Amino acid sequence: MTKRTWLTTAALVAVVVVVGAACTSSSTTTQPSGSGGGTDPCKAKFGCVTVRPGDPLHIGAIQSITGATATLGQPQVNGIYAAIDYLDGKFDGIPGKLMGHTVTLTTQDETDPASGQCGKAGGQTAATKLAADPTIAAVIGTTCSSAALGVADTILGNKGVILVSSSNTSPKLTQEGVHNTFYFRTAQNDVIQTKVVADFVYKFLGIKTAATMNDGGPYTQGLTAGFAKFFKELGGTITADEAFDPTVTDFKPVLTSVAQGHPGMIYFPDFNPPCALISQQAKQIPDLAGVQLMGSDGCNDATFLKTAGSAADGVYLSSPKASPGAASALFNQLKDAYTTDFGAPASSFWPNAFDAFNVVAKAIQQVAIKQSDGTILIPRGALKDAMYQIKDYEGVTGPLTCISTGDCQSQTAVNIVVYKAPDTPYSPDPATAKNPTEVFSEKFTLGQAFGTG
Numbered sequence: 001m002t003k004r005t006w007l008t009t010a011a012l013v014a015v016v017v018v019v020g021a022a023c024t025s026s027s028t029t030t031q032p033s034g035s036g037g038g039t040d041p042c043k044a045k046f047g048c049v050t051v052r053p054g055d056p057l058h059i060g061a062i063q064s065i066t067g068a069t070a071t072l073g074q075p076q077v078n079g080i081y082a083a084i085d086y087l088d089g090k091f092d093g094i095p096g097k098l099m100g101h102t103v104t105l106t107t108q109d110e111t112d113p114a115s116g117q118c119g120k121a122g123g124q125t126a127a128t129k130l131a132a133d134p135t136i137a138a139v140i141g142t143t144c145s146s147a148a149l150g151v152a153d154t155i156l157g158n159k160g161v162i163l164v165s166s167s168n169t170s171p172k173l174t175q176e177g178v179h180n181t182f183y184f185r186t187a188q189n190d191v192i193q194t195k196v197v198a199d200f201v202y203k204f205l206g207i208k209t210a211a212t213m214n215d216g217g218p219y220t221q222g223l224t225a226g227f228a229k230f231f232k233e234l235g236g237t238i239t240a241d242e243a244f245d246p247t248v249t250d251f252k253p254v255l256t257s258v259a260q261g262h263p264g265m266i267y268f269p270d271f272n273p274p275c276a277l278i279s280q281q282a283k284q285i286p287d288l289a290g291v292q293l294m295g296s297d298g299c300n301d302a303t304f305l306k307t308a309g310s311a312a313d314g315v316y317l318s319s320p321k322a323s324p325g326a327a328s329a330l331f332n333q334l335k336d337a338y339t340t341d342f343g344a345p346a347s348s349f350w351p352n353a354f355d356a357f358n359v360v361a362k363a364i365q366q367v368a369i370k371q372s373d374g375t376i377l378i379p380r381g382a383l384k385d386a387m388y389q390i391k392d393y394e395g396v397t398g399p400l401t402c403i404s405t406g407d408c409q410s411q412t413a414v415n416i417v418v419y420k421a422p423d424t425p426y427s428p429d430p431a432t433a434k435n436p437t438e439v440f441s442e443k444f445t446l447g448q449a450f451g452t453g
Helices: 005-010 070-088 120-131 145-157 190-204 218-234 252-259 274-282 302-312 325-342 350-367 380-387 430-434 446-450
Strands: 048-051 057-063 103-109 136-141 162-165 183-185 209-214 237-243 265-267 292-295 316-321 369-371 376-379 393-395 398-402 408-410 414-420 440-444
Touching (some): 048 057, 070 136, 120 145, 136 145, 145 218, 183 408, 190 316, 190 414, 237 252, 325 350
Parallel strands (some): 136 162, 162 183, 265 292
Antiparallel strands (some): 048 376, 398 408
């Protein structure tokens, strides 16, 4: 379909906006709700972002929009643009306004040119560019956990800029003692996903032995470690835990080694092309005949099906599924608008990006100080604090509450679904993509996954 002009023009353009950064003005001010008056929040550490009359409010994004992982990042950029469109309560292709100001989105690519994938190097470059811009009120990203952990979260946090990811799922990012207080996410914590995968493999499939493969990054390593923990608690045995360089293309030596342990399942939650290459090459190892293969949301996208070809057939893939609850009608409108503007989604986290922008907008509205001439001041420290006050926000992925770890997700339950390729939401067949078969699904709260609630 024809995409709406303002969306297609903006989708990959990094716009630099010069907005005065001073936090004082001769105009009178209206204190935000709950501010209590008195202390000038713009004199606190990190100061304020100033948006003058007629100037746009500036939001940054760090996403993988080129290379093999663009199918994960670009849909999230699209989700952000859909949220900007809906600021006026309509999906009409005309961007709405936030507190009377248009919104400018500057997207920095986190893809590392050397690997063609999202990661630490790309996250550092992208975060450094956005952190240097004092007009940026908040950043939505990153695509990959490795681009955030100790990288973008630290670079931006040191400047008092909140970072809200819609697809980072590594448990480490919100782990006590590691979590950066300026970091949040609307994606699920993978403690939940690993519990579901373990239940699926052990209880549903009845497989009692499994091998794991990961690229050493926080996302993939977190998934394999979490799966191994829950799988062993159920009574299963991990026959091998192999790490590999994500830039390699020949996985046969690792797969041959894995085969020696005679696993019933190989779990390799990575990105593409590794996911696709592992699927292809596993079928070339005679000793792996009959062994089941499984990946997670980093694998589960349109690129996997295209690259793996027929080798994708029969591979199990887990992903989160939006559970909008009271926002079901809005979610259906969003899906229709997304398809009209951008085509069929290529991966699963675009609704989380829609929610990420909206919780940031809600926090901005809570703390922004509006002056009589129309200028608004956004205190960075207060904005961070307001994020932790988000409670029961009716997002399209479910009712969101931001807890002390920075996890902003449903406190009722997160739904993880398992598909069997090529019958997935990202099938090239439109009918299959619209109504993919759910092989297995479970819902857990974060507390239930941790065993604390």
